[in-house]
Amino acid sequence: xxxxxxxxxxxxIEKATALFWxxxxxxxxxxxxxxxxxxxxxxxxxxxxxxxxxxxxxxxxYKKRIRCITEKLARSNNGKEGIRQYFYDxxxxxxxxxxxxxxxxxxxxxxxxxxxxxxxxxxxxxxxxSIKQLFIDNLLQExxxxxxEAKRQSNYLMNSLLGLSVSSKxxxxxxxxxxxxxxxxxx
Amino acid sequence: xxxxxxxxxxxxIEKATALFWxxxxxxxxxxxxxxxxxxxxxxxxxxxxxxxxxxxxxxxxYKKRIRCITEKLARSNNGKEGIRQYFYDxxxxxxxxxxxxxxxxxxxxxxxxxxxxxxxxxxxxxxxxSIKQLFIDNLLQExxxxxxEAKRQSNYLMNSLLGLSVSSKxxxxxxxxxxxxxxxxxx
DNA sequence: ACCTTAACTAAGCATTTGCTTAGAAATGAA
DNA sequence: TTCATTTCTAAGCAAATGCTTAGTTAAGGT
Numbered sequence: 001x002x003x004x005x006x007x008x009x010x011x012x013i014e015k016a017t018a019l020f021w022x023x024x025x026x027x028x029x030x031x032x033x034x035x036x037x038x039x040x041x042x043x044x045x046x047x048x049x050x051x052x053x054x055x056x057x058x059x060x061x062y063k064k065r066i067r068c069i070t071e072k073l074a075r076s077n078n079g080k081e082g083i084r085q086y087f088y089d090x091x092x093x094x095x096x097x098x099x100x101x102x103x104x105x106x107x108x109x110x111x112x113x114x115x116x117x118x119x120x121x122x123x124x125x126x127x128x129x130s131i132k133q134l135f136i137d138n139l140l141q142e143x144x145x146x147x148x149e150a151k152r153q154s155n156y157l158m159n160s161l162l163g164l165s166v167s168s169k170x171x172x173x174x175x176x177x178x179x180x181x182x183x184x185x186x187x
Numbered sequence: 188x189x190x191x192x193x194x195x196x197x198x199x200i201e202k203a204t205a206l207f208w209x210x211x212x213x214x215x216x217x218x219x220x221x222x223x224x225x226x227x228x229x230x231x232x233x234x235x236x237x238x239x240x241x242x243x244x245x246x247x248x249y250k251k252r253i254r255c256i257t258e259k260l261a262r263s264n265n266g267k268e269g270i271r272q273y274f275y276d277x278x279x280x281x282x283x284x285x286x287x288x289x290x291x292x293x294x295x296x297x298x299x300x301x302x303x304x305x306x307x308x309x310x311x312x313x314x315x316x317s318i319k320q321l322f323i324d325n326l327l328q329e330x331x332x333x334x335x336e337a338k339r340q341s342n343y344l345m346n347s348l349l350g351l352s353v354s355s356k357x358x359x360x361x362x363x364x365x366x367x368x369x370x371x372x373x374x
Numbered sequence: 375a376c377c378t379t380a381a382c383t384a385a386g387c388a389t390t391t392g393c394t395t396a397g398a399a400a401t402g403a404a
Numbered sequence: 405t406t407c408a409t410t411t412c413t414a415a416g417c418a419a420a421t422g423c424t425t426a427g428t429t430a431a432g433g434t
Contacts, residue, residue: 163350
């Protein structure tokens with residue numbers, strides 16, 4: 001028999017997630033991961049293959065962490081009101097030490113360029129689409145809303161959410177609140 | 188007397204701007220700049236000091252390039268309609284080879300982290316605020332709109348524009364159009 | 375022609391990047 | 405104990421990063 005791992009893969013990925021979230025993919029170095037995860041580079045590579053492998057696992061962990069608010073949205077049954085609440089929940093979710101880190105997925109979307117790995121692209125789009133579907137479901141709870149209209153509005157809402165992920169890094173809480181309130185005026 | 192420069196600083200900055208725009212600040216290397224600008228690293232550093240210097244000049248060049256649509260907005264006098272047109276103009280402005288590069292400034296905002304240079308931060312915020320002021324001016328052309336209301340709505344509009352800069356990289360033209368149209372229903 | 379000045383070329387610098395590897399240390403069945 | 409197996413540590417790798425410098429080439433006033 002062989003030696004046992006001295007770390008828990010799930011635990012160290014949690015810590016990696018926090019790093020990627022705060023700094024983005026490119027700006028997070030393997031040395032930083034090593035330090036934060038508390039394990040040697042050898043262990044990182046033997047457990048997750050490469051830096052990208054760590055990141056893909058981090059996206060999974062992120063999804064799991066954000067599930068508490070996406071599931072709340074999935075359970076919601078008062079139409080656009082539930083989505084509005086999701087926007088506020090998201091701001092709270094992304095806050096840390098007074099600063100706002102934005103959304104791990106959105107941050108990564110913004111890093112996308114010609115040679116972004118398709119595997120990562122897939123993960124990002126899948127995540128975005130799942131949120132958009134939740135928007136559609138909730139919008140359809142509104143009286144007399146057509147499928148077509150809900151779909152259009154879900155694009156609009158996703159755009160606002162992406163914007164919020166960026167805005168929240170540089171604008172203050174008041175401005176963000178104003179933005180959210182106006183966003184939901186006409187749905 | 189001494190030898191003359193074999194390049195035009197304004198011209199080479201134009202090319203640098205295109206690179207930063209497409210790839211972002213961090214992902215653009217000095218070697219890439221060297222190649223694209225068509226001059227040696229020595230010349231880059233002697234003309235602009237360092238990579239950040241090139242970037243600051245690129246932001247200036249970007250502002251100059253986008254002036255054709257910001258000035259159109261400044262001249263506009265039909266309220267929110269002019270802003271709506273600005274959104275469409277922006278999408279056209281950021282397009283290249285069918286793909287959309289987003290906004291240089293927004294892309295950079297998204298790269299921001301704890302150790303982003305304050306000089307760059309200042310430039311970004313100043314740009315964003317100047318656009319927001321244009322929004323306010325145009326909104327105030329609307330019948331019976333208060334200063335307070337215009338300010339709030341300008342935050343909302345800036346959020347949509349930031350979102351659009353991200354969305355335009357991954358969503359198709361139809362979705363973007365839907366988004367813009369719904370955005371202006373609320374004003 | 376001489377000489378000061380500035381711009382050019384290209385090689386090189388230290389540091390950091392993602393990733394690998396040699397060898398020591400633990401694990402537990404035989 | 406023996407020994408195969410896996411994990412660990414720590415050193416090291418090639419490549420890429422931002423930036424510098426030694427040495428050559430033009431420019432043009434004197």
